[in-house]
Amino acid sequence: MIKKRMVLRFTKKTWNQPIVYRLVKEYNLAFNILKASIFPKEASLMVLEISGAETDFDRGMAYLKGCGVVYEPLEANIKKDENRCVHCGACAAVCPTEAISIQRPEMYVVFDPEKCSGCELCVKACPPRAIIATLSSQGA
Ligand code: SF4
Ligand code: SF4
Missing domain, CATH: 3.30.70.260 (ACT domain)
Incomplete structure (x- = not known):
């Protein structure tokens, strides 16, 4: 599906x-x-x-x-606002492509746009709204 x-x-x-x-x-x-x-x-x-x-x-x-x-x-472009992120890891828990991962031992949450599918699951999961999705299409 x-x-x-x-x-x-x-x-x-x-x-x-x-x-x-x-x-x-x-x-x-x-x-x-x-x-x-x-x-x-x-x-x-x-x-x-x-x-x-x-x-x-x-x-x-x-x-x-x-x-x-x-x-x-219509593709979602995902950006992580490092000033807002508190590195709680909630987004990494829901990310299906491992575009968001936890860097150990520092426990920093890092985002790799190359692996991102634009599903936006992380947007809803983020308590301080540190992940921003903007939509674009090639012709729009
Ligand atoms: S949009 Fe989906 S694939 Fe991209 S970082 Fe968020 S949860 Fe992971
Ligand atoms: S859910 Fe939000 S605050 Fe928590 S690690 Fe992810 S981007 Fe940072």
């Missing part, structure tokens, strides 16, 4: 077709709408959090491409 945030860009020819409905019906994907900017006479944009089996997700994206919908992942 995967969950990804995607930016979908529709043209004035595709915005009113039941494309997102078919992602659910025919590709077994679930979605949450995070943002929608619909302009019937211009290009429209939707930001969806899409979840489902990886094979269904890939098939669904191929379907979008075939429909002429341009899509791209």
